[in-house]
Amino acid sequence: MADRNIRKRTIRSFVRRAGRMTTSQQRALDDLWPAFGIDYDESLLDFRALFDRRADVVLEIGFGNGETLVEQAAAAPETDFIGIEVHEPGVGHCMLRAQEAGISNLRLIMHDAIEVLRHQVPVGSLTRLNLYFPDPWPKKRHHKRRIVQPGFLDLIADRLKPGGKLNVATDWANYAEHIDEILAQSDRFTCVERREHDGNQPLDRPQTKFERRGLRKGHRIFDWSFLRLPADDL
Numbered sequence: 001m002a003d004r005n006i007r008k009r010t011i012r013s014f015v016r017r018a019g020r021m022t023t024s025q026q027r028a029l030d031d032l033w034p035a036f037g038i039d040y041d042e043s044l045l046d047f048r049a050l051f052d053r054r055a056d057v058v059l060e061i062g063f064g065n066g067e068t069l070v071e072q073a074a075a076a077p078e079t080d081f082i083g084i085e086v087h088e089p090g091v092g093h094c095m096l097r098a099q100e101a102g103i104s105n106l107r108l109i110m111h112d113a114i115e116v117l118r119h120q121v122p123v124g125s126l127t128r129l130n131l132y133f134p135d136p137w138p139k140k141r142h143h144k145r146r147i148v149q150p151g152f153l154d155l156i157a158d159r160l161k162p163g164g165k166l167n168v169a170t171d172w173a174n175y176a177e178h179i180d181e182i183l184a185q186s187d188r189f190t191c192v193e194r195r196e197h198d199g200n201q202p203l204d205r206p207q208t209k210f211e212r213r214g215l216r217k218g219h220r221i222f223d224w225s226f227l228r229l230p231a232d233d234l
């Protein structure tokens with residue numbers, strides 16, 4: 001009991017869903033992890049050594065089944081991509097797609113993105129960060145679990161290069177208001193583009209699984225691109 005009282009509680013942006021793992025997803029986790037996976041630990045990653053070249057690095061938080069991530073990586077072989085996701089079947093699915101696509105510019109981390117950013121991603125190392133359809137946590141008492149918070153913006157602003165981009169999308173109008181408010185308060189980012197649409201004008205990204213799910217419910221889609229300030233002290 002005493003232990004429970006002193007243990008620091010962390011508010012996380014996800015709950016680990018048990019989820020069904022197909023045989024092929026499990027096989028991907030067993031066989032393809034050495035090719036695509038990066039184990040979580042608290043030491044800084046060296047992207048140059050990891051990809052064996054110097055290239056722009058794009059990071060996606062919460063890639064779900066990874067189809068959008070693999071499509072983007074396949075379309076930009078000159079860029080390196082890192083995806084972070086806690087949902088194991090999604091990671092397995094993503095590796096299967098990556099193998100089918102025959103790409104070598106993608107690595108995955110299966111851990112809480114906040115801890116990965118804090119401990120493994122070097123300061124000023126990312127060209128772009130994508131956050132597509134983050135868990136909306138629609139109930140008011142759960143709003144504190146939303147990943148977009150002032151502290152999160154400071155963390156990712158430090159990991160992005162000056163002039164780097166933060167691209168966000170959601171299909172929840174109330175989360176869109178929250179994102180508008182939190183970003184407007186930040187002096188680390190400025191909005192360069194904002195779109196509201198019916199799934200027909202995604203901003204520099206393929207459609208995602210959760211976007212299609214939102215559209216089926218009749219939701220509108222919100223897309224933003226923010227510039228990390230200052231833009232020019234590279």
Ligand SMILES: C[S@@+](CC[C@H](N)C(=O)[O-])C[C@H]1O[C@@H](n2cnc3c(N)ncnc32)[C@H](O)[C@@H]1O
Nearest residue numbers: 013014062063064085086112113133208209210
């Ligand atoms: C609503 S889904 C969206 C998935 C995908 N981006 C899409 O649009 O289809 C949000 C995903 O973010 C993941 N997620 C939430 N918080 C996370 C965190 N802190 N670290 C890693 N993944 C996280 C969840 O596991 C979930 O798969």
